[in-house]
Amino acid sequence: MSGPGADYRYCPRCAGELAPISQAEDGGDKVRLRCAACAWTHWNNPTPVLAAVIECADRGGKILLARNAAWKARMFALITGFMEAGETPEDGIRREIGEETGLEVDRLSLLGVWDFQRMNQVIIGYHAVARGEIRLSPELAEYKLFEPADVRCWPAGTGYALATYLRSRGVEPQFLELPARVQSDS
Numbered sequence: 001m002s003g004p005g006a007d008y009r010y011c012p013r014c015a016g017e018l019a020p021i022s023q024a025e026d027g028g029d030k031v032r033l034r035c036a037a038c039a040w041t042h043w044n045n046p047t048p049v050l051a052a053v054i055e056c057a058d059r060g061g062k063i064l065l066a067r068n069a070a071w072k073a074r075m076f077a078l079i080t081g082f083m084e085a086g087e088t089p090e091d092g093i094r095r096e097i098g099e100e101t102g103l104e105v106d107r108l109s110l111l112g113v114w115d116f117q118r119m120n121q122v123i124i125g126y127h128a129v130a131r132g133e134i135r136l137s138p139e140l141a142e143y144k145l146f147e148p149a150d151v152r153c154w155p156a157g158t159g160y161a162l163a164t165y166l167r168s169r170g171v172e173p174q175f176l177e178l179p180a181r182v183q184s185d186s
């Protein structure tokens, strides 16, 4: 993963080469990747990512965590996905939960919003009460059901969402060290 903004070399509007160019903005002069030809600016704003702590209503209230097929380490995480154009955050997380686990959502509540600067994302975390048959998408290798007292939280975006949920169930969260390289979007 390279630094913020280092992943674009050409202007998406005119194909001119992007360069770090200083320009006056509301907050003062700011160097960003810009196009010298057409003045397009690569703002590099964080991408909204939806995340869900899934409480399985028909499995004794256990929490479903899943392992991404692309991960080398055997780690389990919240269900996450990018918010898409034309949907609300609530619609988006219902869609992601359906696509990735097959579960139907009874109700959703917002846990909070966290930055995840390593991936230039903003995590919008929900508690989802869900039920149904579990059918994982090919993106996910396996899932596990956990009692709230048995899970450990990563000290980053989705981990803070999980910690907030645990506190709501009267469990003081325990945090893990984040592995050096997590090959994931969240």
Ligand SMILES: [Zn+2]
Pocket (backbone or CB within 6 Å): 011, 012, 013, 014, 015, 016, 035, 036, 037, 038, 039, 040
């Ligand atoms: Zn341009």
